[in-house]
Amino acid sequence: MSINTKKVMKNAWRITKDRNLTCLRIRVPGGHLPVKFFPLIQEIADQYGNGTVHITTRQGFEVPGIPFSKMEEINAKIAPIIDELEVKNDVDINKSEKGYPAAGTRNVSSCIGNRVCPQAVFDTTSLARDIEKTIYPNDPHVKIAVTGCPNDCIKAHMQDIGVIGQVEPVYDRTRCIACQACVNNCAKVSTGALTFSNYKVKRDSKRCIGCGECVLKCPTGAWTRGEQHYRLVIMGRTGKKNPRIARTFMEWADRGAVLKICSNLYGYIDKYIDRTLPKEHVGYIVDRTGFNVFKEEVLKDVTLSSKTKVVDYINFGGYENR
Amino acid sequence: MGYKFTTEEFNRLLSDLKKQYRVYAPVLLKGKGRFSDTDVVGYGEIQNIDDVIFTQKSYFSPKEIFYPISETMFYFTEDEYREPKVESKEIIVFLRSCDINAVERLDKIMLENGKEPDYYYHRLRSKVKFIKIDCPTSFDSCFCVSMGTNYTDNYSASIHSDNNGLYLCDVKEDINGLFSSYGTFAEFKPLFVEENDFSVEVPEDINLATIAEHDLWQEYSSRCVACGRCNTSCPTCSCFTVQDIFYEDNPKCGERRRVWASCQIDGFTDMAGGHSFRKDKGQRMRFKVMHKINDFKKRFGMHMCVGCGRCDDVCPEYISFSRCVNKVSAAVQGVNNDG
Numbered sequence: 001m002s003i004n005t006k007k008v009m010k011n012a013w014r015i016t017k018d019r020n021l022t023c024l025r026i027r028v029p030g031g032h033l034p035v036k037f038f039p040l041i042q043e044i045a046d047q048y049g050n051g052t053v054h055i056t057t058r059q060g061f062e063v064p065g066i067p068f069s070k071m072e073e074i075n076a077k078i079a080p081i082i083d084e085l086e087v088k089n090d091v092d093i094n095k096s097e098k099g100y101p102a103a104g105t106r107n108v109s110s111c112i113g114n115r116v117c118p119q120a121v122f123d124t125t126s127l128a129r130d131i132e133k134t135i136y137p138n139d140p141h142v143k144i145a146v147t148g149c150p151n152d153c154i155k156a157h158m159q160d161i162g163v164i165g166q167v168e169p170v171y172d173r174t175r176c177i178a179c180q181a182c183v184n185n186c187a188k189v190s191t192g193a194l195t196f197s198n199y200k201v202k203r204d205s206k207r208c209i210g211c212g213e214c215v216l217k218c219p220t221g222a223w224t225r226g227e228q229h230y231r232l233v234i235m236g237r238t239g240k241k242n243p244r245i246a247r248t249f250m251e252w253a254d255r256g257a258v259l260k261i262c263s264n265l266y267g268y269i270d271k272y273i274d275r276t277l278p279k280e281h282v283g284y285i286v287d288r289t290g291f292n293v294f295k296e297e298v299l300k301d302v303t304l305s306s307k308t309k310v311v312d313y314i315n316f317g318g319y320e321n322r
Numbered sequence: 323m324g325y326k327f328t329t330e331e332f333n334r335l336l337s338d339l340k341k342q343y344r345v346y347a348p349v350l351l352k353g354k355g356r357f358s359d360t361d362v363v364g365y366g367e368i369q370n371i372d373d374v375i376f377t378q379k380s381y382f383s384p385k386e387i388f389y390p391i392s393e394t395m396f397y398f399t400e401d402e403y404r405e406p407k408v409e410s411k412e413i414i415v416f417l418r419s420c421d422i423n424a425v426e427r428l429d430k431i432m433l434e435n436g437k438e439p440d441y442y443y444h445r446l447r448s449k450v451k452f453i454k455i456d457c458p459t460s461f462d463s464c465f466c467v468s469m470g471t472n473y474t475d476n477y478s479a480s481i482h483s484d485n486n487g488l489y490l491c492d493v494k495e496d497i498n499g500l501f502s503s504y505g506t507f508a509e510f511k512p513l514f515v516e517e518n519d520f521s522v523e524v525p526e527d528i529n530l531a532t533i534a535e536h537d538l539w540q541e542y543s544s545r546c547v548a549c550g551r552c553n554t555s556c557p558t559c560s561c562f563t564v565q566d567i568f569y570e571d572n573p574k575c576g577e578r579r580r581v582w583a584s585c586q587i588d589g590f591t592d593m594a595g596g597h598s599f600r601k602d603k604g605q606r607m608r609f610k611v612m613h614k615i616n617d618f619k620k621r622f623g624m625h626m627c628v629g630c631g632r633c634d635d636v637c638p639e640y641i642s643f644s645r646c647v648n649k650v651s652a653a654v655q656g657v658n659n660d661g
C-alpha cells in the first residue's frame with residue numbers, strides 16, 4: 001500500500017491506529033446540521049465504516065473504520081454536505097466532489113445561540129458561518145469558536161480566537177419601578193456593574209460585560225437590548241506545552257472587526273510560522289514573537305468603533321521551563 | 323353609526339386628529355423583546371394606521387399612557403414646590419374591550435375609592451378617549467368571556483379591518499366631525515369575542531378564612547420568582563409607591579415621584595421598623611388572586627380581573643392566574659361540600 005499521508009490528512013482524512021483503515025471527518029460550521037444529511041452519514045458508516053460515528057468536540061462527525069481505498073468514492077458521496085454547508089455559504093471550494101480541501105483550520109464551532117437559548121445575545125451559528133467563509137479552506141492549525149454570552153458554553157476560552165457575544169443594555173429610567181431585580185442579579189450572577197441610586201439604576205460601563213442579564217430580569221422593559229458587540233479572547237489552548245485559558249484582547253468590537261481580525265491572523269501566521277516544524281500552532285507563534293507583534297499584524301486595516309476597547313498588553317507568561 | 327375607510331382616508335383622519343391629540347396604540351417595538359432578536363408589542367405613539375398591531379395582544383397594557391410607570395408629583399427647593407406641567411394635548415388610545423373594562427376598574431380605585439379623586443390620575447385620565455380595537459377572535463390565554471369584559475360600548479369609535487383592506491369604524495362620538503368627513507357610511511356591527519379557548523369559573527361565597535389557609539397556595543411559594551411581571555403587565559393593577567429624591571448635585575432640591583409597585587415583589591409589605599408581612603410568595607399569590615376575584619367586587623360590585631390573560635403570557639415561570647382561579651373554585655366547592 002502506498003499512501004501520501006500528507007495529502008490524506010490535508011483532505012481531512014485521518015491516519016489511524018489501524019494501518020488499513022482511515023476515518024472520515026465532516027465539519028459542521030456553527031454546529032447546526034440539517035437532519036436530511038443523517039441518512040447519508042449513516043449510510044457511509046454502515047457500508048464503509050464500522051457502523052458508528054464519533055461526535056467531536058468541535059461539532060463535527062468522525063466516521064471510523066473506513067478502508068483507504070474508499071476515500072475517493074466517499075469524497076464524492078459527501079459532496080452534498082460540502083455543497084450545502086460550505087459552497088452555498090460562499091466558502092471557496094471548487095470541487096466539492098473531491099472532499100475537503102484543507103483540515104488545518106478546524107471547524108468553527110458555536111454554542112446553540114439565540115436560535116434556542118434565552119441567554120444568548122445573538123445568532124452564533126450565523127457568525128460562525130461567516131467566520132468559516134473568511135478563514136476556510138486554510139492549512140494553518142487554527143481553532144475558532146463562537147459563543148452567545150459570557151457563560152461561554154462553547155469554551156471560547158480554549159480557542160486561538162474565542163468570540164463572545166456582548167449586548168449593550170439600554171436603560172429607560174421612565175420605565176423603571178426600582179424593583180432592583182437587575183441590580184441584585186448583576187451582583188449575584190455577573191459583574192456587579194449596576195448600582196442603585198435615587199431609586200434609579202446606574203451602570204458602570206467599565207464593569208459591564210454585556211451579558212444582557214439586566215434585560216432578562218427587568219419586568220417593565222426599562223432595560224432593553226441596544227447594539228450588538230463581541231468580546232474577543234485569544235490564545236487559549238490545550239496541548240502538551242503550557243495549556244492555558246484565553247485572555248481578553250478586545251471588547252465591544254463589531255462584526256466587521258471580528259471577521260477582519262480572523263482573516264489577518266493568517267497573514268501573521270504566514271509571516272512568523274516556524275517552517276522547520278511539521279506544523280506550528282498559532283499560540284506558540286505568539287509565544288515566540290510576543291504579543292505586540294501579533295497585535296500589530298492582526299489589527300492591520302481594522303476599523304474599530306469608538307466603543308471598542310483593545311487591551312494594551314497581555315502577559316501570557318511565556319514558556320514554562322522545568 | 324358605521325363608517326368605512328381606506329388606509330389613506332384613515333391616515334388623513336389620523337393626521338387631523340394628531341393636531342389635537344396624541345394617538346397611542348399597540349405598536350411593534352423592534353428588537354425590544356426580552357430575548358435577543360425578538361420584538362415586543364407595546365404602547366407607543368403612531369404616525370399612521372399601519373403602525374397599529376391588530377393581530378397580537380400587547381405585552382404591556384395601555385394603562386402606562388395615562389397612569390405613567392414613573393411620575394413626578396412635584397419638584398421642591400428649600401422653601402417652595404411646583405408641580406410639573408402636563409401637556410395641553412389630549413389623548414387617544416387604541417385598546418381592546420378587556421382593556422376598556424380595565425380602565426373602568428382603574429377609575430374605580432383612582433377616582434371613587436377615597437373622598438377625593440386621585441389628582442394626578444384624574445388630570446391625565448380626563449384627557450383620554452378610546453378607540454376600541456375589535457377582536458374578531460380570541461387570543462391565547464384570553465378569558466374575557468368568563469369575566470364579562472368581552473363587551474363594551476364605552477368608546478368613541480371601534481375599528482377592525484374587513485377582508486377588502488378597509489377599516490370599519492362603529493362611531494359613537496364623531497370626534498371633531500372627522501369620522502363622518504373622511505369615512506363613507508357603512509352598515510356593519512362592531513366585533514366582540516363570544517368565546518375563549520379557556521374559561522374560568524370565578525367562585526362565589528368564598529369562606530375567606532378557610533381558603534386563605536388552603537394548601538393550594540403552597541406550590542406558588544416555590545414556583546413564583548417574585549419578578550412582578552404579572553403586575554406590570556396587568557391593566558388593572560393600580561398600586562404605587564412614593565419616592566423622595568434629593569438631587570445629587572444639590573440635595574436641597576429634589577422631587578417626589580410616584581412609581582408603580584408590585585405586590586409580588588420583595589419590599590411591597592415592608593413597614594417602618596423593618597417588619598414585613600407576606601414574605602412567602604404563595605401568600606402573595608393568594609393576596610393578588612383574591613383581590614382580583616373577590617375583594618375588589620365586594621367594594622365596587624365588579625371583579626377587578628378583566629381576563630386579558632397578560633399575566634399568563636408574561637410569567638417566566640409559566641404560572642397561570644386563570645388556572646389558579648379555577649383551582650380556587652374547586653377548593654371552594656370542596657370546602658363548601660365538606661361543610
